[in-house]
Amino acid sequence: MNDLHDVVIVGGGLVGASLAIALDRLGLDVGLVEATPAGELPAVFDQRNLSFAAATVNALTALGVMQRLEGAPGPIRRIHVSRAGDFGRVAMDAGDYGRDAFGQVVVARDFGRALEARLGDLSQLTRYRPAKFVGLGGCADGRREVLIADAAGERRLHARLVVGADGTRSAVRQALGIDASEHDYQQTLFVARVRAARAPDGTAWERFTDTGPTALLPRGDRHYGLVHGVARDDAEAVMALDDTAWLARLQAVLGWRAGRLLESGPRSAYPLIQVLAQRLVGERALLLGNAAQTIHPLGAQGFNLGLRDALTLAELIGDAVQDPGADDLLQAYVQRRGPDREQTLAFSDGLARLTGNPAALLRPLRSLGLVAAAQAAPLQSFLVGGAMGFRGQVPELCRSQAR
Numbered sequence: 001m002n003d004l005h006d007v008v009i010v011g012g013g014l015v016g017a018s019l020a021i022a023l024d025r026l027g028l029d030v031g032l033v034e035a036t037p038a039g040e041l042p043a044v045f046d047q048r049n050l051s052f053a054a055a056t057v058n059a060l061t062a063l064g065v066m067q068r069l070e071g072a073p074g075p076i077r078r079i080h081v082s083r084a085g086d087f088g089r090v091a092m093d094a095g096d097y098g099r100d101a102f103g104q105v106v107v108a109r110d111f112g113r114a115l116e117a118r119l120g121d122l123s124q125l126t127r128y129r130p131a132k133f134v135g136l137g138g139c140a141d142g143r144r145e146v147l148i149a150d151a152a153g154e155r156r157l158h159a160r161l162v163v164g165a166d167g168t169r170s171a172v173r174q175a176l177g178i179d180a181s182e183h184d185y186q187q188t189l190f191v192a193r194v195r196a197a198r199a200p201d202g203t204a205w206e207r208f209t210d211t212g213p214t215a216l217l218p219r220g221d222r223h224y225g226l227v228h229g230v231a232r233d234d235a236e237a238v239m240a241l242d243d244t245a246w247l248a249r250l251q252a253v254l255g256w257r258a259g260r261l262l263e264s265g266p267r268s269a270y271p272l273i274q275v276l277a278q279r280l281v282g283e284r285a286l287l288l289g290n291a292a293q294t295i296h297p298l299g300a301q302g303f304n305l306g307l308r309d310a311l312t313l314a315e316l317i318g319d320a321v322q323d324p325g326a327d328d329l330l331q332a333y334v335q336r337r338g339p340d341r342e343q344t345l346a347f348s349d350g351l352a353r354l355t356g357n358p359a360a361l362l363r364p365l366r367s368l369g370l371v372a373a374a375q376a377a378p379l380q381s382f383l384v385g386g387a388m389g390f391r392g393q394v395p396e397l398c399r400s401q402a403r
């Protein structure tokens with residue numbers, strides 16, 4: 001196996017795998033290091049429901065991944081947002097924005113299988129798995145040394161650019177000596193597949209209470225993807241509920257918008273923490289996806305944002321036709337990702353704090369916020385544009401299938 005690569009990507013999760021596909025289109029020699037063995041999907045490809053923004057759907061179609069999904073995704077044609085105890089509500093229809101859908105709901109596991117199938121087509125990709133990133137060496141002859149460990153022991157790879165796509169607790173970030181700031185929202189998010197009397201009709205129902213958000217996302221398989229946020233202190237008790245009590249709890253929060261809730265699949269729980277890298281680049285190295293920023297999933301933006309990281313990098317490398325680890329290219333990356341990163345972080349964090357704050361005094365403000373949002377068309381257009389992934393300088397691939 002050749003240990004010299006143009007780019008070594010550490011982490012074959014949602015963003016790392018997508019980047020490998022985008023770089024292969026450019027004819028680059030890529031090494032992909034993933035801790036999970038061949039034949040298994042990384043644990044992150046679980047039962048969580050991913051809302052792909054329209055820009056993401058465009059890009060994943062251009063990359064040949066959407067076509068590899070085994071089941072049809074669920075289009076989000078309408079979004080209905082309301083808050084318990086408030087008068088305001090926001091109802092948005094994709095048709096009003098000249099779109100067929102705001103985005104598509106895909107189960108992470110199905111997405112993992114589609115990515116895996118697409119990775120299997122790539123002729124120039126070298127996969128190191130199971131292999132763990134253990135450290136970075138120095139730079140010589142325009143290449144950076146990467147240390148990985150596999151069953152045979154430690155080995156050294158060399159790359160003109162090393163990409164850390166190794167998730168929230170990124171070892172690449174640590175090896176680069178980049179600090180990260182953390183905020184714990186003291187919330188836990190439950191995810192499950194739920195069946196209701198009324199089958200999904202393309203509406204995403206989002207309901208906010210003082211303890212957090214609850215949403216029913218329309219999947220493509222006649223089920224809803226449920227997300228239910230609870231205060232961290234209540235999480236253990238909620239996990240212990242039997243199915244009848246669990247469904248009654250959800251019904252009380254959601255009301256009868258989707259009819260009676262009939263059945264729930266197993267629940268998974270995620271503690272919600274924001275982790276932000278203080279810098280995005282080092283010498284011949286760069287962070288993207290969750291390694292760069294792990295955000296509250298309420299706005300459903302994490303992967304959408306990480307994919308735009310990956311596609312921006314691929315675009316800059318493709319345009320430059322030069323050393324992918326050159327310092328000016330890395331600086332151009334930082335500059336180009338700045339506005340999208342900042343606005344998406346502000347959007348997701350703001351939404352999480354606004355909707356999860358139990359202080360009674362804030363109630364009228366929040367009502368006003370929702371009512372105002374319902375009436376202010378320009379504000380809605382801004383929110384919708386951001387949620388669909390079309391804010392600021394968007395990578396070309398995100399536009400390519402634009403409808």
Ligand SMILES: Cc1cc2nc3c(=O)[nH]c(=O)nc-3n(C[C@H](O)[C@H](O)[C@H](O)COP(=O)(O)OP(=O)(O)OC[C@H]3O[C@@H](n4cnc5c(N)ncnc54)[C@H](O)[C@@H]3O)c2cc1C
Nearest residue numbers: 011013014015035042050051133167289290300302303304
């Ligand atoms: C409940 C929930 C719902 C979500 N819903 C949405 C949504 O609707 N829309 C959306 O856009 N985003 C959503 N997200 C966010 C999304 O899941 C993340 O943004 C995405 O997983 C980030 O991808 P990543 O590739 O950067 O990191 P990860 O997916 O975490 O992948 C990191 C990879 O690196 C590997 N790895 C780690 N360390 C090493 C090492 N030392 N050596 C080798 N390999 C290593 C891991 O095995 C893993 O495969 C949601 C998140 C949660 C928790």
